[in-house]
Structures are given as C-alpha cells and as structure tokens.
Amino acid sequence: MPAAVEVVNVARRFGSVQALAGIDLTVAEGEFFGLLGPNGAGKTTLISVLAGLTRADTGTARILGHDVTTDYRRARRCLGVVPQELVFDPFFTVRETLEIQSGYFGIRDNGAWIDEILHHLDLVAKADANMRSLSGGMKRRVLVGQALVHKPPVIVLDEPTAGVDVELRQSLWAFIRKLNRDGHTIILTTHYLEEAEALCGRIAMLKAGRVVALDTTQNLLSRSAVLTARITADRVPAAWQPRVLKRDGRVFVLGLDRYSDLESLLAALRTEGIAIETLALEETDLEQVFLRIMATSGPPAGASEAAR
Amino acid sequence: MKRIAGAGWLTLLYKELLRFWKVSFQTILAPVLTALLYLLIFSHVLASNVSVFGGRVSYTAFLVPGLVMMSVLQNAFANTSSSLMQSKMNGNLIFILLPPLSPLELFAAYVLGAMVRGLVVGAGVFAVTLFFAPSLLFLPHPVWALAFALLGSAILGTLGLVAAIWAEKFDQISAFQNFIIMPATFLSGVFYSIHSLPSFWLALSRFNPFFYMIDGFRFGFFGLSDVPPATSLAVVATCALLLSLLTLALLKSGWKLRH
Numbered sequence: 001m002p003a004a005v006e007v008v009n010v011a012r013r014f015g016s017v018q019a020l021a022g023i024d025l026t027v028a029e030g031e032f033f034g035l036l037g038p039n040g041a042g043k044t045t046l047i048s049v050l051a052g053l054t055r056a057d058t059g060t061a062r063i064l065g066h067d068v069t070t071d072y073r074r075a076r077r078c079l080g081v082v083p084q085e086l087v088f089d090p091f092f093t094v095r096e097t098l099e100i101q102s103g104y105f106g107i108r109d110n111g112a113w114i115d116e117i118l119h120h121l122d123l124v125a126k127a128d129a130n131m132r133s134l135s136g137g138m139k140r141r142v143l144v145g146q147a148l149v150h151k152p153p154v155i156v157l158d159e160p161t162a163g164v165d166v167e168l169r170q171s172l173w174a175f176i177r178k179l180n181r182d183g184h185t186i187i188l189t190t191h192y193l194e195e196a197e198a199l200c201g202r203i204a205m206l207k208a209g210r211v212v213a214l215d216t217t218q219n220l221l222s223r224s225a226v227l228t229a230r231i232t233a234d235r236v237p238a239a240w241q242p243r244v245l246k247r248d249g250r251v252f253v254l255g256l257d258r259y260s261d262l263e264s265l266l267a268a269l270r271t272e273g274i275a276i277e278t279l280a281l282e283e284t285d286l287e288q289v290f291l292r293i294m295a296t297s298g299p300p301a302g303a304s305e306a307a308r
Numbered sequence: 309m310k311r312i313a314g315a316g317w318l319t320l321l322y323k324e325l326l327r328f329w330k331v332s333f334q335t336i337l338a339p340v341l342t343a344l345l346y347l348l349i350f351s352h353v354l355a356s357n358v359s360v361f362g363g364r365v366s367y368t369a370f371l372v373p374g375l376v377m378m379s380v381l382q383n384a385f386a387n388t389s390s391s392l393m394q395s396k397m398n399g400n401l402i403f404i405l406l407p408p409l410s411p412l413e414l415f416a417a418y419v420l421g422a423m424v425r426g427l428v429v430g431a432g433v434f435a436v437t438l439f440f441a442p443s444l445l446f447l448p449h450p451v452w453a454l455a456f457a458l459l460g461s462a463i464l465g466t467l468g469l470v471a472a473i474w475a476e477k478f479d480q481i482s483a484f485q486n487f488i489i490m491p492a493t494f495l496s497g498v499f500y501s502i503h504s505l506p507s508f509w510l511a512l513s514r515f516n517p518f519f520y521m522i523d524g525f526r527f528g529f530f531g532l533s534d535v536p537p538a539t540s541l542a543v544v545a546t547c548a549l550l551l552s553l554l555t556l557a558l559l560k561s562g563w564k565l566r567h
Contacts, residue, residue: 051406052405052406052566053405053406053566054566055562055566055567072408073410074408076406076407076408077408079406081402085399085402087398087399087403088400089395089398089400089403090398091326091327100322100323100403101403102319103315103318103319103320103323104319104404104409105311105316105408106311106312106314106316106408107310108310108312108315109310
C-alpha cells in the first residue's frame with residue numbers, strides 16, 4: 001500500500017535562498033501529521049511542491065503513489081490543499097465557489113456533499129452571499145470547503161487557523177478530526193504549537209529547508225528535557241550557556257533533564273554570585289521541545305537571528 | 309456525486325463565461341456603445357470624403373464590418389488578459405492550479421471563453437450598426453466572415469493569455485494593450501482600405517496580421533477585399549497555430565504561473 005505522502009530528497013532553491021535542502025518524509029495513510037518550523041523553514045514550499053504549485057529542482061514527491069509531476073492528474077485528485085493566503089474570487093457566491101471548484105475536478109451533481117460541507121463549516125446562512133461580503137474567518141472556512149469538495153484522501157492545511165477566532169478554531173478542528181477518523185490523512189502546519197500537540201500523532205520539524213526532527217508527538221515530548229526553568233537574572237553560569245533555549249532580555253529559559261538538575265543550576269548560580277529575581281519551573285510542552293530543537297540543530301542560530 | 313474524467317475544463321469555461329456575464333454592463337454593453345460612437349462620428353465626418361473599393365461600397369457600410377471585427381478582437385483580448393491577471397493578482401489562480409487541469413485544458417477554456425465574449429460583443433455591434441447599413445444583413449459569404457471572426461478572436465484571446473502570463477502588474481497589461489493591440493488594430497484597415505495609403509504604409513500593413521483578419525472578415529460582407537481571402541485565411545490560420553503552440557509551451561513550462 002503506497003504512503004499517503006512520500007517525499008524523497010526534494011530540494012528547491014529560489015535565487016540565493018535554499019528553500020528546501022533535501023527533504024525526506026513519509027506520511028502513512030490515516031495519519032494526522034504536523035509540519036512545524038519557524039517562518040522561512042520551507043513548510044509552504046514543501047506543500048507547494050506536493051500540490052504542483054512549485055517544481056522541485058531535485059527529488060521526487062508522490063501522493064498515494066502518484067508522482068506529482070509525471071502523474072499530476074491522479075496526484076492532484078488525491079490532494080486537497082487549504083492555502084495560507086486568504087484568497088477568494090470576488091465574482092462568485094459561496095455556493096458558486098464550491099460548485100465551480102467541484103467542477104474543476106470533473107465532479108457534477110455534488111450538491112449533497114457541498115451541503116454537508118456548508119453545514120460542518122457553519123456556512124449555511126452565507127451560502128448565497130458574495131465572497132466579498134464575508135469576514136476573514138468566513139473566507140477561511142470557504143477555503144477549507146474548497147479543499148474538500150472532491151473528497152480528497154489527503155488533506156493539507158497550511159496554517160488554517162491563523163487569524164481565526166477561538167470558537168471557529170474549535171469547530172474547525174472538530175470537523176478535521178472527524179475527517180481524520182473517517183480515514184483522511186491530514187497534514188497540518190501551524191504556529192500554534194499547542195494545536196499541533198493536541199492534534200498530531202507525528203511531527204516533523206523543519207529548519208532552513210531541512211527536517212531537524214521527525215518523531216511521534218509522544219516521543220518528541222518525552223525524549224527532550226522534562227523541565228524548563230525560567231529565570232530572571234543578569235546572566236547565566238558559563239557552564240549553563242549551552243542549555244539556554246530562549247533569551248528575552250534578562251529572562252532566560254533553560255532546559256533541565258531531571259529535577260535534580262535544578263540543584264546543580266542553583267549551586268552554579270551561587271558559585272558565580274549571580275542573583276536571580278524570579279524562578280519558574282515548567283513541565284515540557286511542544287513549544288519547549290520546538291525551541292530546544294531549533295536552538296540546537298541545523299545551521300548556527302546566528303543565521304536565523306540575522307534573518308529576522 | 310458524479311465524476312466525469314476530463315470534464316474539469318468545461319467548468320473553467322463556464323466560470324470564464326459567468327465572470328464576464330456577471331459584469332455584462334462593462335464587458336458587453338460598453339464596447340457596443342463605443343463602436344456605435346465610432347460609427348456615428350467617422351461616418352458623419354468621412355462619408356462624403358472617402359471612397360472605398362472604387363466607390364462600389366458606401367463608407368458607412370465599409371466601416372461596419374471593420375468596427376465589428378475590431379470589437380471582436382479587442383474584447384477577446386480583454387477577456388483572457390483581465391481574467392487571468394485578476395486571478396494572479398488576487399491569488400485565486402491557485403483554485404485553477406490545484407485541480408488536475410492539463411495545459412491544453414487551461415488553454416482551451418480560457419481561449420474559448422475569450423472567443424465567446426468577442427463574438428457576443430461583435431454580434432451586439434453588428435446588431436446596432438445594422439440600423440445604419442441594413443443591406444449588410446444579407447452578407448454574401450457568411451462562412452468566410454465567421455471563419456475570420458473565430459480565428460481572429462482565438463488569436464487575440466491567446467495573446468491576452470500570453471500578456472497575462474507575462475505581466476506582473478496591471479500596468480504591463482495596459483501597456484501591451486495600448487502599445488501593441490490598439491495600434492495594430494487601428495492601423496489594419498478598420499477605418500480605411502489600405503489601398504488609399506501611401507506606398508510605404510501600404511507595404512507595412514502587409515506585415516500586420518490584424519490587417520488580414522479584418523480584410524478577410526470584410527470579404528464576407530462585400531465579396532471584395534484588398535487581398536484574396538484565401539491568402540488572408542492562410543496567414544491568419546498560421547498565426548493562430550504558431551501562437552497556440554507557443555502558449556501551450558508556456559503553460560506546460562509553468563513559466564510565471566508555477567514557480
């Protein structure tokens with residue numbers, strides 16, 4: 001049985017920027033898969049390669065065994081993409097938009113499924129409204145609907161909840177979860193790490209066009225630091241410099257492997273005569289794992305600092 | 309839910325038609341009015357001064373097929389260029405790039421949409437100008453006229469597609485329209501017979517494909533033309549073929565559409 005998505009050594013360069021630097025990734029059918037990384041890590045470029053919007057310089061990508069360039073018709077029929085940009089065609093109503101999108105896939109008489117989509121996305125009342133008149137959150141829902149009109153077995157959502165209010169986010173995730181339970185493979189990129197933690201079974205982290213971590217969400221959470229300590233001080237002890245995950249002025253976030261590490265941290269602070277003003281301990285969540293992996297892997301952190 | 313393989317492009321054609329139909333005031337009525345104004349002004353000012361085809365055809369009657377064809381050409385160009393350009397600028401081109409549509413299907417849908425728009429506007433111009441030259445209703449060679457209208461609108465629809473693929477802002481589309489399409493149509497014999505031109509301009513006109521479209525189209529109305537209609541048809545058909553092949557190659561390469 002072919003994988004839902006199979007990416008082999010895909011690289012893509014835009015001018016002097018190496019957007020993708022050899023990505024290998026396999027997503028099995030039925031997975032809920034997360035694609036995380038800072039801005040510019042290559043997430044959207046990778047999705048564009050899968051969708052045939054961008055051509056890879058090297059490597060191959062397949063959707064359910066269909067190559068995205070040589071067998072693009074079947075590959076695209078298997079794929080639904082919710083783009084990151086809030087785009088719409090101002091000439092049409094919500095229902096027309098969905099009917100036309102079905103038609104592009106050669107699907108006629110799709111009314112029943114379109115009604116179901118409208119219902120799940122809470123768009124029934126707006127079905128005959130022009131796209132222009134919708135709020136941002138509503139337009140986002142129509143984009144989700146457009147990605148689903150042809151019942152694609154693989155669904156890619158590129159930051160679908162950016163700028164969407166909390167209530168909609170909940171109902172959207174309920175719908176996406178249902179689709180996943182019904183057998184659809186879901187690939188998600190998001191900036192909300194707690195969302196990825198709650199939804200995704202497996203996660204790939206991208207940095208500067210490379211996969212720097214790829215594991216189940218459980219393993220990622222358990223293999224990294226159990227704890228983080230957030231302290232406010234002028235500096236951290238020299239020996240603890242490498243364990244700084246994040247620094248914001250005088251606030252340092254340090255990774256601890258076990259509770260006993262806290263004692264050695266306090267000892268080191270005392271030895272070097274560093275006074276701390278605040279100290280908070282936090283259990284690991286995906287955000288900390290993410291920060292730690294981003295800080296310790298791939299090209300030096302200076303590269304991404306400079307890009308800000 | 310019924311899936312018809314290879315029928316996606318028909319929806320794109322339908323979308324293209326629906327798009328201009330929804331704004332038909334601007335896309336159909338406005339160009340008809342413009343052509344009518346041209347006819348009123350030019351025929352009023354020039355009718356007694358200009359002799360065409362050795363005086364065998366009145367200037368007003370001569371002008372009508374020229375204006376009809378000019379409207380067909382300009383509107384075919386406007387349809388593809390503005391539709392694709394708007395999709396590019398709004399970002400909603402992605403809705404067309406994600407489905408399994410082949411380059412040929414994209415091409416066919418856009419160009420056929422442009423042809424329909426051109427022919428609808430052309431028919432509208434013909435209907436209102438007929439009032440000034442009723443005898444034109446019984447054109448002697450309708451098949452010739454139709455052949456040139458079809459090929460001409462296909463060529464301009466394709467040119468509009470190329471312009472919109474190439475352009476990165478609306479500015480460039482209007483440059484294409486104002487510096488290439490407009491001069492080429494105006495200098496092609498819409499308003500005059502090229503035999504009334506000085507020899508240099510006469511020779512130059514023979515390199516303008518638009519001249520052959522309009523001259524051949526006019527043959528359908530009068531049985532008279534500056535060059536034999538078969539020659540014009542050969543020139544126009546060759547242009548249509550070469551341009552289509554170029555455009556298909558552009559679409560296949562994904563140039564400026566699929567990064």
